[in-house]
Amino acid sequence: MGGQIPRSFIDDLLARVDIVDVIDSRVPLKKAGKEYKACCPFHQEKTPSFTVSQSKQFYHCFGCGAHGSAIGFLMEYERLSFPEAVRELARELGLEVPQDAAPAATPVVDKNLFELLEQVARWYRQQLKNHPQRERAVAYLKRRGLSGEIAARYELGYAPPGWNNLERYFEPRGLLATGMLVESERQSRYDRFRDRIMFPIRNRRGQVIGFGGRVLGDEQPKYLNSPETELFHKGRELYGLYQARQSARERGILVVEGYMDVISLAQHGMTNAVATLGTAITGDHLRELIRHTPRITFCFDGDRAGEEAAWRAVETALPLVQDGLELRFLFLPQGEDPDSMIRRSGAEGFERLLEEARSLGTFFIDKLSSQADLRTLDGQARLIRLATPLLRQMPAGSLRELIVQRLAERIQLDPRNLARQLGLAGSSTVARPRGRSAAAGQRKPSAVRTAIALLLAHPELAQSAGEPARFAELELPGIQLLQELLELLQQNPNLTTGAILEHWRAREEGRYLGKLLRQEFLVPEDGVQAQFQHILEHLEKRTLEQQAERLLQKSRHGNLSSEEKQRLNTLLLALQGQAKTAESAQDSG
Numbered sequence: 001m002g003g004q005i006p007r008s009f010i011d012d013l014l015a016r017v018d019i020v021d022v023i024d025s026r027v028p029l030k031k032a033g034k035e036y037k038a039c040c041p042f043h044q045e046k047t048p049s050f051t052v053s054q055s056k057q058f059y060h061c062f063g064c065g066a067h068g069s070a071i072g073f074l075m076e077y078e079r080l081s082f083p084e085a086v087r088e089l090a091r092e093l094g095l096e097v098p099q100d101a102a103p104a105a106t107p108v109v110d111k112n113l114f115e116l117l118e119q120v121a122r123w124y125r126q127q128l129k130n131h132p133q134r135e136r137a138v139a140y141l142k143r144r145g146l147s148g149e150i151a152a153r154y155e156l157g158y159a160p161p162g163w164n165n166l167e168r169y170f171e172p173r174g175l176l177a178t179g180m181l182v183e184s185e186r187q188s189r190y191d192r193f194r195d196r197i198m199f200p201i202r203n204r205r206g207q208v209i210g211f212g213g214r215v216l217g218d219e220q221p222k223y224l225n226s227p228e229t230e231l232f233h234k235g236r237e238l239y240g241l242y243q244a245r246q247s248a249r250e251r252g253i254l255v256v257e258g259y260m261d262v263i264s265l266a267q268h269g270m271t272n273a274v275a276t277l278g279t280a281i282t283g284d285h286l287r288e289l290i291r292h293t294p295r296i297t298f299c300f301d302g303d304r305a306g307e308e309a310a311w312r313a314v315e316t317a318l319p320l321v322q323d324g325l326e327l328r329f330l331f332l333p334q335g336e337d338p339d340s341m342i343r344r345s346g347a348e349g350f351e352r353l354l355e356e357a358r359s360l361g362t363f364f365i366d367k368l369s370s371q372a373d374l375r376t377l378d379g380q381a382r383l384i385r386l387a388t389p390l391l392r393q394m395p396a397g398s399l400r401e402l403i404v405q406r407l408a409e410r411i412q413l414d415p416r417n418l419a420r421q422l423g424l425a426g427s428s429t430v431a432r433p434r435g436r437s438a439a440a441g442q443r444k445p446s447a448v449r450t451a452i453a454l455l456l457a458h459p460e461l462a463q464s465a466g467e468p469a470r471f472a473e474l475e476l477p478g479i480q481l482l483q484e485l486l487e488l489l490q491q492n493p494n495l496t497t498g499a500i501l502e503h504w505r506a507r508e509e510g511r512y513l514g515k516l517l518r519q520e521f522l523v524p525e526d527g528v529q530a531q532f533q534h535i536l537e538h539l540e541k542r543t544l545e546q547q548a549e550r551l552l553q554k555s556r557h558g559n560l561s562s563e564e565k566q567r568l569n570t571l572l573l574a575l576q577g578q579a580k581t582a583e584s585a586q587d588s589g
Helices: 007-016 019-024 070-077 082-093 111-130 134-143 148-153 172-177 241-251 259-267 283-292 304-320 338-355 360-369 377-391 398-410 415-421 447-457 459-464 479-491 497-503 508-518 525-555 562-588
Strands: 030-032 035-038 050-053 058-061 157-159 181-183 189-191 196-202 208-215 223-225 253-256 273-275 295-301 326-332
Touching: 007 070, 007 082, 007 497, 019 035, 019 050, 019 058, 019 070, 058 497, 070 082, 070 497, 111 134, 111 157, 111 172, 111 196, 111 208, 134 196, 148 259, 172 181, 196 241, 208 259, 241 253, 241 273, 241 283, 253 259, 253 283, 253 338, 259 273, 259 338, 283 295, 283 304, 295 304, 304 326, 304 360, 304 377, 326 338, 326 360, 360 377, 360 398, 377 398, 377 415, 398 415, 447 459, 447 479, 447 497, 447 508, 447 525, 459 479, 459 525, 479 497, 497 508, 525 562
Parallel strands: 253 273, 253 295, 295 326
Antiparallel strands: 030 035, 035 050, 050 058, 157 196, 181 189, 196 208, 208 223
8 A cells, every 4th residue: 555545545535436437437337237347448358247346346357357446446457556546536536645654765746847748748739730830840740641630649749949939938947847948057048849849758647747859850869858857767658658558458568669650650550559768678667568468569670789679678577577478579670660661561561570579588599599509518508608697587487487498408408407507496397296186176165265255245244243353263264364354344334345455455365355256155145144144153163162172182181270171161061052052953944
């Protein structure tokens, strides 16, 4: 939860918001009995398996397993962090998010600067429509084959000629803070961008944080970016990511080098491209991309510089590689860039090129193999030396194992021996323990597990559950979580299923609760209360049995005090009474 937003505010926020409204405004829902349905926004499907429960304030997809509260939905759908999702929900309800004491190191960004840059972006767009010298800019865009629709989608504008345009309309101090004005040594100020096509750069929340500008002729520099500011960090931001978010879910993301590459691809229907901002791919870039899609293709020129840039991307990616993440590398014909390539070959031709992109594993092996003569022992040893520090950066997983196996094939060495030489002895390439059969895992859920699942689906059950502390000494897996859940719901009787999950978001048990919600516990609606009470009675009996067993064990050594002997007798009588009650109930049934 970030440690800054009070828990009570999050509970109140989820009590006020309606998850149906939140999701329906982004993914149209249809009423289906007591719930709402839609095709899942998180995976491709033709038959709707995505359900939203208004009573539980919870969504769940039976196809891919996605589930959560209104906060969780915004985090997944709009790729927001937890605090960002909370702030977005609060904004929709007109609430101000309170903050506990924030760490002193947390930078505070002036919100007025975002609004200033938004106004500047609008002003640039107006200049593209109305300025007397706009025709050169319009002619340039038409010459590049861009439609008015694409120009509007990416909000292209025009910075007219002149040194002091912005200061006539906007406050100079904010312009200086955002890098839109430059101050010389003589303290004279002038516009950073002049006579250029303007590309607003938005962060993932849609806020303008900077600009890129492209000259209309042959002047240098051809492209100019905003400088680093408190809003804009080139090593973190990607041009076009805000526009590419939705198509990225279905098509993955294509990473290119320039603004015009992104826009030309979008003009031909490929709206999933983003561009770095004059920097090499960084770890922050990759982490941001992975939040949006597991399928990322990097597009580079087919020359030496392009291959070197691709290898730097590989080195950056290795510590972040995980199973399920698909990184590929596309090298264009020499002299071509994505803009020229798609204009020449069209979307279909470009798609065919994408199919030829090399996977990270293939590029990794080919690149290292090209640096050693594998026909000689010295060359094979060199390959191992080159691979060792790189593979040690990779998290353990299937991809690392497969790369080790392929490298072993190249040098005709046993994969286990190679893994040991690489210092990857923990790899399952070396020793793969025999796992249990699938059937072994298909056991009847325990009483504790079923009780937790029933509470998640029917939080009101906690009110008639009695004192949770009576299970404190019971030694069963999950009993502490059940006790905690009962205490939470008794203290907060209005929590919905979605709100319950948020209490465990930052804990390991949160994943366990999510898994329980994805499983079906087939209990008829009118039998839920009886089933829950039956489980509690069973757990009470197990508590008495364990207490009695501990005392009996102690009595075998003759160490019981008079109080313990009395307690043991009381426990045995209680167990006898429970057994007689159960027999009577069985006979009457």
